Amino acid sequence: MPHVAHPAFLVLGAYATYALVGLGMDPLLAGLLLMPVFFAFGIAVYQFYYLTFERRGTDLGVRGIAFFFGIAFIVQVGLILVFGVDQRMVEASYIGTSIEVFGDVRIPQRMIVAFGVALALTITLALYLSRTFTGRAIKAVAQDEGALRLMGADPVRIKRWAFGIATGTCALAGALLIIVGPVDPNLDRLYIGRTFCVVVLAGMGSMSGTLVAGLILGVAESLVLASVGTAWAPAVAFGILLAVLGVRPAGLFGR
Amino acid sequence: MALELEILGIHAGYGAVRALQGVSMQVRDGETVALLGTNGNGKSTLMKCVMGNVRPTSGQILLKLDGVPHDLTRLSTEEIVGLGVALVPEGRRLFPRLTVEENLLLGAFRREARPHIAKNLELCYETFSVLKERRRQLAGSMSGGQQQMLAIARALMSSPKLLLVDEPSVGLSPLLVSNTVTMIKQLKEKHGLTVLMAEQNFHQAIRIADRGYLIVHGEIVFEGRTVEELEHNDMVKNYYLGTA
Numbered sequence: 023m024p025h026v027a028h029p030a031f032l033v034l035g036a037y038a039t040y041a042l043v044g045l046g047m048d049p050l051l052a053g054l055l056l057m058p059v060f061f062a063f064g065i066a067v068y069q070f071y072y073l074t075f076e077r078r079g080t081d082l083g084v085r086g087i088a089f090f091f092g093i094a095f096i097v098q099v100g101l102i103l104v105f106g107v108d109q110r111m112v113e114a115s116y117i118g119t120s121i122e123v124f125g126d127v128r129i130p131q132r133m134i135v136a137f138g139v140a141l142a143l144t145i146t147l148a149l150y151l152s153r154t155f156t157g158r159a160i161k162a163v164a165q166d167e168g169a170l171r172l173m174g175a176d177p178v179r180i181k182r183w184a185f186g187i188a189t190g191t192c193a194l195a196g197a198l199l200i201i202v203g204p205v206d207p208n209l210d211r212l213y214i215g216r217t218f219c220v221v222v223l224a225g226m227g228s229m230s231g232t233l234v235a236g237l238i239l240g241v242a243e244s245l246v247l248a249s250v251g252t253a254w255a256p257a258v259a260f261g262i263l264l265a266v267l268g269v270r271p272a273g274l275f276g277r
Numbered sequence: 278m279a280l281e282l283e284i285l286g287i288h289a290g291y292g293a294v295r296a297l298q299g300v301s302m303q304v305r306d307g308e309t310v311a312l313l314g315t316n317g318n319g320k321s322t323l324m325k326c327v328m329g330n331v332r333p334t335s336g337q338i339l340l341k342l343d344g345v346p347h348d349l350t351r352l353s354t355e356e357i358v359g360l361g362v363a364l365v366p367e368g369r370r371l372f373p374r375l376t377v378e379e380n381l382l383l384g385a386f387r388r389e390a391r392p393h394i395a396k397n398l399e400l401c402y403e404t405f406s407v408l409k410e411r412r413r414q415l416a417g418s419m420s421g422g423q424q425q426m427l428a429i430a431r432a433l434m435s436s437p438k439l440l441l442v443d444e445p446s447v448g449l450s451p452l453l454v455s456n457t458v459t460m461i462k463q464l465k466e467k468h469g470l471t472v473l474m475a476e477q478n479f480h481q482a483i484r485i486a487d488r489g490y491l492i493v494h495g496e497i498v499f500e501g502r503t504v505e506e507l508e509h510n511d512m513v514k515n516y517y518l519g520t521a
Contacts, residue, residue, distance in 0.1 A: 152379070155382070155383075155385075155386055155391070158375070158379055158382055158383050159383065159386060161372075161374075161375060161379070162372045162375060162379075162383055165372045165373065165374055165375070166370055166371075166372060168330070168370065169366070169370035169371070169372065170383070171330070171354040171355060171358075172328065172354065172358065172363075172364050172366060172370065173358065173383050173384060173386040173387070173431075173435070174354075174355050174358035174359055174386050174387035174435065175355065175383075175386050176353070176355050226374075227374055
């Protein structure tokens with residue numbers, strides 16, 4: 023079941039960071055502190071989904087997606103009601119400065135920070151998934167729930183935990199999002215297409231593939247943005263998505 | 278540790294289909310018991326009942342550990358695995374997009390097995406050297422015989438006391454079936470296991486069984502207290518071997 027509310031949680035993470043920065047906190051610290059809160063929130067959302075849909079076997083087909091679209095809309099409208107529709111951004115010492123690489127080439131410091139933290143987060147997640155019992159069970163639960171039961175693991179508990187972790191990362195990722203640029207409540211729509219693109223390009227379940235696919239998409243979007251125009255940027259994700267599905271449906275790094 | 282599995286009058290089915298009709302049988306400590314029968318007679322259903330995957334409509338499945346009875350019909354699959362029961366399922370049910378080693382480590386998920394993980398992994402690699410060579414390979418990319426070895430090894434990673442094996446011969450060549458069955462016997466002796474094996478390949482099953490039951494249309498029609506009794510029984514010949 024594609025979790026289409028994930029980008030909405032990302033934007034929620036950005037706004038939660040914004041709120042804490044308003045109290046005088048550093049955005050990165052805010053993102054880190056919000057992680058356990060978002061983890062608990064994710065656990066609660068999954069439990070609600072499990073009790074109302076999955077346990078009754080009514081999560082199949084379009085209904086499960088509808089549930090998550092509903093959650094995404096609630097988050098979106100909630101953000102509009104609280105923060106309004108205007109764009110929001112944060113201040114920090116590493117925002118608005120840049121580092122000279124050579125000659126006229128300068129890299130904004132906020133981009134370096136975001137890249138470094140995102141890389142660290144991805145590596146931590148990859149290690150967690152491959153080195154711990156629960157991590158391996160998370161990878162296995164997507165492949166065969168019945169077989170995982172035979173290993174003595176409860177698939178529902180594993181999925182709830184995985185959902186908690188995924189939502190927890192939204193807190194820090196949201197902080198990075200608002201560090202990189204201004205955020206508005208409808209930003210999540212852009213990320214639904216991007217998420218599909220990255221997942222398909224990477225191939226299901228490949229962490230290193232996800233990292234590379236994210237880079238490819240980011241660079242491709244920037245190139246189109248600079249050469250063709252801003253209006254075409256959102257088309258890049260779906261363009262790549264269609265091309266990959268047509269040429270190599272298993273993804274670049276699909277197993 | 279004394280172990281005994283007692284199945285008492287189990288009825289089970291899927292919707293209107295009645296797969297098991299009052300099955301009773303016993304597996305005692307250290308035995309290898311064969312559950313014989315051709316396809317569609319309820320062997321796998323019985324295995325699933327023991328593992329808590331299928332709930333019987335009536336009857337009891339008692340696992341006695343040191344005299345303490347546990348009614349498996351009231352426990353979840355996870356709890357049953359936690360008691361030390363492992364199933365090598367029909368069709369193997371590996372995690373195809375995980376590596377061989379990741380599959381094995383998942384086998385050791387239950388808490389009691391985790392302290393023995395290094396020892397068990399070494400034992401598995403010692404027994405199945407091909408798994409060691411291919412430990413970084415994806416399970417789904419291996420041959421059927423290798424996958425069957427991995428499925429058995431994965432079950433052993435949980436340090437089971439009772440090992441259930443469901444149709445180890447399905448999809449394997451005759452030579453591989455023979456090897457697999459021999460392997461189960463060796464592992465059983467090495468680990469002091471108690472084994473219940475459902476198998477349609479009569480000749481292979483009785484090679485390693487101490488005794489066995491014949492199941493036809495969801496009912497135990499014959500109990501052979503020895504392998505000889507099974508081999509010379511008219512019902513077995515008639516229903517099963519077609520040589521009466």
